[in-house]
Amino acid sequence: MNRIFFRFFVLVMLSITIATFAIYFATSRLFGDPLDDIARRQAAAQIFLLEQYIDKAPADDWLVRLNKVREVTDVKLDLVPLTSARASLPVQQHGALDRGELVLDTANKAFYRRVDLHGESYVGSAEEVIHAHQLPIDIGLALEMEAVRYVIVALFLLVPIALWSRSHWLGLQELSRVADEVGAGRLAARASFKPGAIIYPLAERLNHMAGRIEGLLDAQKNLLHSVSHELRTPIARLEFALELLRSAADDPALEQRIVAMEGDVAELNGLVNELLGMIRLDSRQALQQASFELAPALLGCVDALDPLAAQPQVRLDSALGSMTGDRRLLLRAVGNLLRNAQKYGNGQIALSARRADGVEIVVEDDGPGIPEAERGKVFEPFYRIDRSRDRSTGGFGLGLSIAQKAVALHGGTIAVEQSAMGGARFVIALPA
Incomplete structure (x- = not known):
């Protein structure tokens, strides 16, 4: 019985784990990698300075503003060739970089973005990429937070499931006990449940079955016992009558017939004794340890x-x-x-x-x-x-x-x- 609920618990845990991965991959497929979104939020200040302060500078003031930002932040802002940036990024991100989009390198706590597409910031800016690294990105903390969320959801699912399963487990344990007792010959065993219990209808059917079996076996034993005892009386009379007949018989042929009849009576008496022995074994009253x-x-x-x-x-x-x-x-x-x-x-x-x-x-x-x-x-x-x-x-x-x-x-x-x-x-x- 414990094995059933252990398997059920393992099934629930596996379902929650599979659901977690399914949510992650579905979200990644439809809306992008959630980790990139977390990293983007953590690097929001540096992205804001780039897009709202540095990019809005006049053409002759772009590099000046870039240097001012370098002075007030711990993030390293470097200018690297476009070819070097492409070599540092996976192939699937090259298209976004070429289009001038901001590309995150979450593993290295960095991002890349082209200075501009048409060389408007300074001479040669179209072929250069701004590389921001040492960003305040902590994916580990974000993953811990996500894990805590999923654990809380799992607990809120598992607690009611565990309470619901426990009532079934206790009920099935009781039914198992009754089934074992009935199987061991204690046919008076019954399962006791409140009418509101979920397992109550099954318990009632089991009790009805046990009562039916008990009644049938009792009726069979009583019948065999009664018939066996009732047979003893005519058998005793036959034995007495044959003994009287033997004492009065002078014919050898009749004597031989009487001997055969006595054998039949002895066989019948042996059958009755065997039947009574069977009844005692079925009632389990004969076992003396x-x-x-x-x-x-x-x-x-x-x-x-x-x-x-x-x-x-x-x-x-x-x-x-x-x-x-x-x-x-x-x-x-x-x-x-x-x-x-x-x-x-x-x-x-x-x-x-x-x-x-x-x-x-x-x-x-x-x-x-x-x-x-x-x-x-x-x-x-x-x-x-x-x-x-x-x-x-x-x-x-x-x-x-x-x-x-x-x-x-x-x-x-x-x-x-x-x-x-x-x-x-x-x-x-x-x-x-």
Whole structure:
């Protein structure tokens, strides 16, 4: 947010600077160089003496008056040949000099002007130029004055712009805070502005959006929670009824059917438990921060796997150390990945972990892998690449979604890649 207003401030300053140069060049183009005008005003006394006193002398008195002026002023007044004067001036000023106009040499604090055009002042005066130098010209002071003018104008522009921008900046900071809180799951966050605030309509829309999202998510959670709990009752009844039916059944075929039904009920019960776990993760009420040693925790996660399935090759960095987080949730995320590897691998599974800038935990297998086009979807709830395969291996399409939510609650990320073993490679990256 600060970057936006910094760029705005830089843009305003650049606009003022460009406007300053534009004014200078436009004025120079239309009315002549402003510096020459300033120099002319500063040398006005010497120009007045030349034009109103010396030039109005009779022909035999011109040089006399020139000498009198030399005696009473500190400015040096010399007579130089026309060719010498032309050599001292830029080419673009030669025309003005030839026409008898007064030509300023601001850089050297001097001016040139022909004595006359027709030799009327004295013999040979048409070929001579009066050169006045050491004039009281101080362009530096004039430039400072001009700079002060532009600075004052800039300040009078920037102060109201800054005040106007500050109100927007504070408002956007508040909206940014609310957006961050909503993004972090605190959906009750709202922006508070007075109705007269410029940003009030945007804040109202953001509040309405946050309220709408909160209502929809609450309704979804309540629905899932209610449905999950309501399902527990008929499931318990089915389990009780099947147990009674088993005790009364003598037919082996019926016994086999009862076993299959008990498997279906167990699967349904597992689905309800997974749904309730998802709801708890979404509500962010399950996170219990504590410090724990990572290596023993990961080894305990391996010990909890099905001993009859393929066991992972474990490679743990000796410097893993400890980390702070919800041990149960993190191990559940790793456990879900390991169980998936057991289901879909062909016998080779690997678990590795190392600490660099953060903690990286990798689970990979030698199974069929996950197509690149499907890798962004496998973390969606209930998404399964091959439903027929899932029916044979079990699962509801919630394991990876739960793992991703658990990792995200700890500020980490989980990604899927192609493994060097041939199957899928899941990488959990957690902050240090």
